Amino acid sequence: MIKNIFNELRISLLAxxxxxxxxxxxxxxxxxxxxxxxxxxxxNGSLISVKGQVIGSSLLAQRFTGPGYFHxxxxxxxxxxxxxxxxxxNLGPTSQKLIAAVKERSAAYRAENNLAPAILxxxxxxxxxxxxxxxxxxVENALLQASRVAIARGISEEQLxxxxxxxxxxxxxxxxxxxxxxxxxxxxDMSGKQ
Amino acid sequence: xxxxxxxxxxxxVVLLLLLTKPMGLYLVRVLDGxxxxxxxxxxxxxxLLFYRIFRVDRKQEQDxxxxxxxxxxxxxxxxxxxxxxxxxxxxxxxxxxxxxxLSSDLAFNTAASFTTNTNWQSYGGExxxxxxxxxxxxxxxxxxSAAVGIAVAAALVRGIARHTAKTIGNFWVDMVRANxxxxxxxxxxxxxxxxxxxxIQNFKAYDTAKVVESYTIQVVKKDNAGQEIKDKQGKTVMxxxxxxxxxxxxxxxxxxxxxxxxxxxxxGFTNANAAHPFENPTPLTNFIQMLSIFLIPSGLTYxxxxxxxxxxxxxxxxxxxAILFLAGVLVCWQAxxxxxxxxxxxxxxxxxxxxxxxxxxxxxxxxxLFATVTTDASCGAxxxxxxxxxxxxxxxxxxxIELGEVVFGGVGAGLYGMLVFVILTVFLAGxxxxxxxxxxxxxxxxxxxxxxxxxxxVLCFSILGFAAWAAVSSWGILGLANTGPHGLSELxxxxxxxxxxxxxxxxxxxxxxxxxxxxxGIAMLIGRFxxxxxxxxxxxSLAGKKLVPxxxxxxxxxxxxxxxxxIATVLIVGALTFFPAxxxxxxxxxxxxxxxxxxx
Numbered sequence: 192m193i194k195n196i197f198n199e200l201r202i203s204l205l206a207x208x209x210x211x212x213x214x215x216x217x218x219x220x221x222x223x224x225x226x227x228x229x230x231x232x233x234x235n236g237s238l239i240s241v242k243g244q245v246i247g248s249s250l251l252a253q254r255f256t257g258p259g260y261f262h263x264x265x266x267x268x269x270x271x272x273x274x275x276x277x278x279x280x281n282l283g284p285t286s287q288k289l290i291a292a293v294k295e296r297s298a299a300y301r302a303e304n305n306l307a308p309a310i311l312x313x314x315x316x317x318x319x320x321x322x323x324x325x326x327x328x329x330v331e332n333a334l335l336q337a338s339r340v341a342i343a344r345g346i347s348e349e350q351l352x353x354x355x356x357x358x359x360x361x362x363x364x365x366x367x368x369x370x371x372x373x374x375x376x377x378x379x380d381m382s383g384k385q
Numbered sequence: 386x387x388x389x390x391x392x393x394x395x396x397x398v399v400l401l402l403l404l405t406k407p408m409g410l411y412l413v414r415v416l417d418g419x420x421x422x423x424x425x426x427x428x429x430x431x432x433l434l435f436y437r438i439f440r441v442d443r444k445q446e447q448d449x450x451x452x453x454x455x456x457x458x459x460x461x462x463x464x465x466x467x468x469x470x471x472x473x474x475x476x477x478x479x480x481x482x483x484x485x486x487l488s489s490d491l492a493f494n495t496a497a498s499f500t501t502n503t504n505w506q507s508y509g510g511e512x513x514x515x516x517x518x519x520x521x522x523x524x525x526x527x528x529x530s531a532a533v534g535i536a537v538a539a540a541l542v543r544g545i546a547r548h549t550a551k552t553i554g555n556f557w558v559d560m561v562r563a564n565x566x567x568x569x570x571x572x573x574x575x576x577x578x579x580x581x582x583x584x585i586q587n588f589k590a591y592d593t594a595k596v597v598e599s600y601t602i603q604v605v606k607k608d609n610a611g612q613e614i615k616d617k618q619g620k621t622v623m624x625x626x627x628x629x630x631x632x633x634x635x636x637x638x639x640x641x642x643x644x645x646x647x648x649x650x651x652x653g654f655t656n657a658n659a660a661h662p663f664e665n666p667t668p669l670t671n672f673i674q675m676l677s678i679f680l681i682p683s684g685l686t687y688x689x690x691x692x693x694x695x696x697x698x699x700x701x702x703x704x705x706x707a708i709l710f711l712a713g714v715l716v717c718w719q720a721x722x723x724x725x726x727x728x729x730x731x732x733x734x735x736x737x738x739x740x741x742x743x744x745x746x747x748x749x750x751x752x753x754l755f756a757t758v759t760t761d762a763s764c765g766a767x768x769x770x771x772x773x774x775x776x777x778x779x780x781x782x783x784x785x786i787e788l789g790e791v792v793f794g795g796v797g798a799g800l801y802g803m804l805v806f807v808i809l810t811v812f813l814a815g816x817x818x819x820x821x822x823x824x825x826x827x828x829x830x831x832x833x834x835x836x837x838x839x840x841x842x843v844l845c846f847s848i849l850g851f852a853a854w855a856a857v858s859s860w861g862i863l864g865l866a867n868t869g870p871h872g873l874s875e876l877x878x879x880x881x882x883x884x885x886x887x888x889x890x891x892x893x894x895x896x897x898x899x900x901x902x903x904x905x906g907i908a909m910l911i912g913r914f915x916x917x918x919x920x921x922x923x924x925x926s927l928a929g930k931k932l933v934p935x936x937x938x939x940x941x942x943x944x945x946x947x948x949x950x951x952i953a954t955v956l957i958v959g960a961l962t963f964f965p966a967x968x969x970x971x972x973x974x975x976x977x978x979x980x981x982x983x984x985x
Binding site for chain 1 (some may be wrong): 389392393396431435438439440441451454455458459461462463466509511512520521524525528529557560561564569572573576577580581582583584585586587588589591592593594595596597598600602604626628631632633634635637639640641643655656657660661662663666667668669671672724725727728731732733734735737738739740741742743744745746747748751752767768769770772773774775776866867869871874891892893974977978
């Protein structure tokens, strides 16, 4: 019996080492080689550089608060949009904290976009995303912000709508997921125009 | 509940159905030591080399006790392996962020979590784990714990298929073959697909981006010792902090995420798991990731039917699983679409549903579907924060876990869990007609029913026992993010998820405290291994039985009556056990949310 246990221990140790070499060394290494060879931009974080300076990732939200920029969804990642501390608010649906936060954000959203009381606010504009780094907003949300941005930038709303449309991704393959607007890319487009 | 949701749901179910038979046929070859696969030219030499190094005779089969001993010792060594790596990660390579070692309780919790295929995370990946810890300490178990689950399922199915046999296979052969021929090749292609969509795979240090619009935030003012400074009234002092950079976490993510989904592990590379835009960049990766969770569990039902030479039995089990799956999706989808009345009262559009804790690219439907899939299986990856679901929307994942994750279930674990319920169903059917129950030509006797019930009871007692203990202890309540019934749901979810080896969370619970880390870690080990041992005993007992010829009185284990009875058994055992606890948590919260403000 004891001898049997020792034998199993020996096999377990050897199996752990052999499998670790294959599955935790060779396998990720091979994926890394192919990923870096075929899809280097994606494999390194879809980074955006301007004049050699990394200014963000097209997949990660940044905070924008100025009237001349489109604003991303609220973030609960760290102190907000912290890409080393992703996560949601984790507040439950009956949480007073959640209701108070949404109330405050709704009032601010209404005020800064000059919305009539009858206009309903798109829910994504006032709720925190799951990752806190959601790079997208809904098309409705972008359109409601358009007039504010147009005034701040002194460009026509129609031109802005075209820019929104060019940064809107439809459902993948026509059915999967939701239509969405990438906030960072849209804001960068506008900065280029200015 | 819009048309696109229905389209995506249809696409999901149809693709799963189409993949079931090919996957099942491939599993038949992989789980037969002599089976040939198209990968033999490349992998056979590796497989044989492994056996030579281990000095294992691949033709020598084991009885159920030997099989279990091998499994338990291998798991123990794996647990220690990962514990050690996490404790000394600061001394190991591939740590560009210079993360320090994990505390002993967190390392124990994490090692137990990954060894048991739970992947509960008390830590945030991108702020705690070095690349080495992720790639070796954790990914190792993403492969082998999945392979162990498949091995147990294979052993049980052999036990059912064989008669008057002493042995049920060789653990080392099953485990090695599942890794080599099944998980590894699929993961290679899956990982590259994920990278093509935007997932990262690198070893560089975190990037620092200079943000487009710098801004100022208020942060807690701390003194030189890192203590919060309080003013005379005892209030925390805040100070302004200018932010002009964003640190972007990096790492070898794709290789880990592929096996995290395929092996129903679910442990996120980042804290936000599959909600993080790197970890699930597009709706397409989301769809394929969901499909990959169910791929092997679904194929295993075909493997069962084929191995026991009763394909209709395999499909009947698939059918029962599919019905329970659809019921869960529809409830969750409906609840999340309906939104939160407290928010719509603030002038927010109702049609958007409950978007707190969800990502814009996935929307309501894909969040509800993912939540259902990840808890039907013992995956536990999340693409939305379950803690912020509506009460009924959050009830679905919780109930899925508490039913034992037998709806397709974890790789292997789902099938062996469901087969325990099949034994109980056959037993109940036998009681109803007053005959000795039979299952596929074998008499089900007291011993078989006892070990099956034992397995089920272990889960029920551990979940409710631990959750009750935590709910009346200061260490349990201390970590809660929400109060009232939602707080109870957080604790109940945590222990259900641990015992059920799921790993998803009502993540507001701050579980990284010694008491919670240790009790949750123990709960995971109990839920995994005290379930596997009775299942192996059942496999051994069934293998040794004589065949009795089928007669007019035998209960058919296919067709609609069997499917209905099986579903009823799963639901009755689950409901009787957990309904009182659920009534105090999500159900009462539902009435608080939909009722008047008076209840708040």
